[in-house]
Amino acid sequence: MNILILGAGGREHTLAWKLHQSPKLTKLLVAPGNAGTAEIAKNIPIGVNDFDGIKRVVLEEAVEMVVVGPEDPLVNGVHDFFLNDIELKHIPVIGPEKAAAELEGSKEFAKKFMMRHNIPTAAYQSFTTENLEEGYTFLDSLKPPYVLKADGLAAGKGVLILDNLEEAKEELRTMLVDAKFGNASATVVIEEFLAGIELSVFVLTDGKGYKVLPTAKDYKRIGEGDAGLNTGGMGAISPVPFADQDFMDKIHQRVVIPTVEGLKKDDLPYKGFIFIGLIKVDNDPFVIEYNVRLGDPETEVVIPRIKNDLVDVFQAVANQTLDSIDLQLDERTATAVMLVSGGYPEAYEKGKEITGYDSLDDSLAFHAGTTLKDGKVVTNGGRVMAITSFGNDFKEALKKSYKNIDKLHFDRMNYRKDIGFDL
Ligand code: AMP
Ligand code: GLY
Numbered sequence: 324m325n326i327l328i329l330g331a332g333g334r335e336h337t338l339a340w341k342l343h344q345s346p347k348l349t350k351l352l353v354a355p356g357n358a359g360t361a362e363i364a365k366n367i368p369i370g371v372n373d374f375d376g377i378k379r380v381v382l383e384e385a386v387e388m389v390v391v392g393p394e395d396p397l398v399n400g401v402h403d404f405f406l407n408d409i410e411l412k413h414i415p416v417i418g419p420e421k422a423a424a425e426l427e428g429s430k431e432f433a434k435k436f437m438m439r440h441n442i443p444t445a446a447y448q449s450f451t452t453e454n455l456e457e458g459y460t461f462l463d464s465l466k467p468p469y470v471l472k473a474d475g476l477a478a479g480k481g482v483l484i485l486d487n488l489e490e491a492k493e494e495l496r497t498m499l500v501d502a503k504f505g506n507a508s509a510t511v512v513i514e515e516f517l518a519g520i521e522l523s524v525f526v527l528t529d530g531k532g533y534k535v536l537p538t539a540k541d542y543k544r545i546g547e548g549d550a551g552l553n554t555g556g557m558g559a560i561s562p563v564p565f566a567d568q569d570f571m572d573k574i575h576q577r578v579v580i581p582t583v584e585g586l587k588k589d590d591l592p593y594k595g596f597i598f599i600g601l602i603k604v605d606n607d608p609f610v611i612e613y614n615v616r617l618g619d620p621e622t623e624v625v626i627p628r629i630k631n632d633l634v635d636v637f638q639a640v641a642n643q644t645l646d647s648i649d650l651q652l653d654e655r656t657a658t659a660v661m662l663v664s665g666g667y668p669e670a671y672e673k674g675k676e677i678t679g680y681d682s683l684d685d686s687l688a689f690h691a692g693t694t695l696k697d698g699k700v701v702t703n704g705g706r707v708m709a710i711t712s713f714g715n716d717f718k719e720a721l722k723k724s725y726k727n728i729d730k731l732h733f734d735r736m737n738y739r740k741d742i743g744f745d746l
Contacts, residue, residue: 324634325350325385328364329371329401330392331357333661333691333709334619337626338390338633339364340689345634352384358700359690359708371396374404378411388637391418391595394616398428398476402594415641416594419615423591426613430472430481430512433613440585442578444610447514449474452499459492461513470514471495475507479555484516519604520745521611522563523618525625526579526597529639532646533583535575536596537628538563539621540746545668547741554668555706558742559659560717561624565603565746574601574608582613594640623689623709624657658720659709660728660742661691665735667705672735675702679730686712686727702733717743 324347328335336359342348343363354377356366367384369376372395380386389405391397400421405411418424425432430449437444450458462469469491473481481504485491498508525536539561545551566574578599586593598614598621617625626633630651639645664671673692677700680688689711692704710728714720721742728738 324348324387325352326388326390326634327352327354327367327377327381327384327386328356328360328390328392329354329377329396331355332392332619333689333706334617334622335392336360336689336691337622338392338617340687341626341629341633342390345632347632347634350384352380352386354380357690357703358693358695359688361695372399374401377401378408381411381414387414388641389414389416390637391416392616394424394427394476394614397421397424397595397615400424415637417637417640418595420592423586423593424615426591426597427615428476430474430612431510434512434514436585436589437610440581440588442581442585442610443608445470445514445517447512449510449512450495450499451510455496455499458495458499458511458513462488462491462495465513465515468516470516471498472512472514473498473504473508474510474512475504477504477507479553480504481507517602517604517609517611519602519609520565521600521602522566523621524574524579524599524601525617525621526583526599527636527640527645528583528586528593528595528597529641529643529645530586530593531643533579534645534648534650535579536650537561537625537652538566538571539618539625541618541621542739542742545739547739548744552668554663556618556620557661557663557739559618559620559624560743560746561621561628561657564717570603570606570608573606578608578610594643619691620659620661620709623659623711627687627711627713628653628655628657653713655713655715656717656720657711657713658717658724658742659689659711660721660724660738661706662708662710662728662731662733662736662738663706664692664702664704665737667737671705673701673703675733675735676700677702677707677731677733679732680708682730683710683727686710686723707733707736717746
């Protein structure tokens with residue numbers, strides 16, 4: 324089978340690495356990919372939102388399946404683009420159709436979905452410039468901290484958590500009136516603050532049945548002890564040690580089943596990954612957000628723990644026979660530590676040569692922001708590479724990742740040395 328992966332990060336390198344192991348794979352393409360995917364697949368220099376370009380590649384390279392990494396093309400309707408094109412409609416796309424991708428594309432849509440299907444989540448109201456005054460009144464009625472969310476996609480920056488009421492009101496005004504996040508903040512969701520520890524659950528569905536994939540926890544802040552600015556993710560652990568059987572049963576009954584059933588009831592066509600961001604309050608799960616894709620760097624710990632042939636699994640999604648797959652998981656813990664460019668998540672330089680990543684001992688290097696320049700692998704983004712290791716527990720796994728990181732080098736390389744500190 325010829326497969327095209329859309330995307331260029333650590334998530335896509337991990338998917339490529341896993342698909343590459345399948346005897347059913349004939350040709351693997353990644354658009355646009357990175358230096359890591361170039362080692363095992365053919366990179367195609369087109370963007371994930373260039374649907375006409377994607378069509379050209381699919382026809383020229385006889386692609387038989389498309390796996391979508393990031394949310395953007397899904398929210399923009401890449402799956403629908405295939406279904407509506409006579410030459411592409413028979414080619415399966417792993418990733419939901421546009422209507423279902425709104426679960427990530429609009430926070431208000433996701434909130435309404437959860438309310439409709441009785442899925443536990445924080446109480447909320449949404450506001451536009453039309454009812455700004457009501458927004459202030461709603462903030463008056465809440466206790467701090469105040470949670471303000473831009474409704475649309477804002478590259479992970481659209482959520483503000485503020486301690487001060489006047490500041491919250493000013494931010495609400497800035498988001499709505501000054502379009503702080505452009506069109507994404509034309510509607511703002513204000514919700515009740517939930518205090519607890521976060522984790523994510525990944526589900527794969529074919530629109531009929533589903534499989535619950537491993538849990539993971541990511542570390543979003545740049546600084547140790549979860550301090551400083553938010554990033555795309557500085558590390559991840561799977562499984563999450565505090566998600567015991569009893570808690571997982573609650574997640575399954577209260578969140579996973581109503582989500583999959585809700586998609587069916589609402590006629591939201593979904594063949595792909597659902598990333599459910601949860602918070603554990605006392606001993607109960609609440610949904611913070613849905614993403615319509617895998618997480619990054621969660622993928623770098625979730626996918627390596629799946630023992631099945633991923634081509635088989637994706638074919639079952641395409642054919643709606645996922646129920647017949649017997650999902651086999653590696654019981655060990657996987658951890659990923661993300662190496663980032665000095666300065667990230669603010670300004671940073673690119674083009675630094677990376678050395679030592681190809682001689683790791685018992686760890687995997689998944690490339691994120693890397694590219695090839697004059698035959699050398701150089702940095703090409705803020706998040707550069709994830710170092711994944713297995714262990715009997717997260718401490719053992721992390722020890723391997725950190726030991727291997729000592730062999731790696733690029734100018735101004737930075738990483739968090741405290742992944743798992745809160746567990
Ligand atoms: P989101 O983009 O919705 O995942 O929000 C980004 C981050 O903001 C989450 O990972 C949480 O850490 C935090 N967050 C979002 N909603 C809430 C909430 N209702 N209560 C507490 N923290 C929240
Ligand atoms: N690591 C969080 C995300 O992929 O959205």
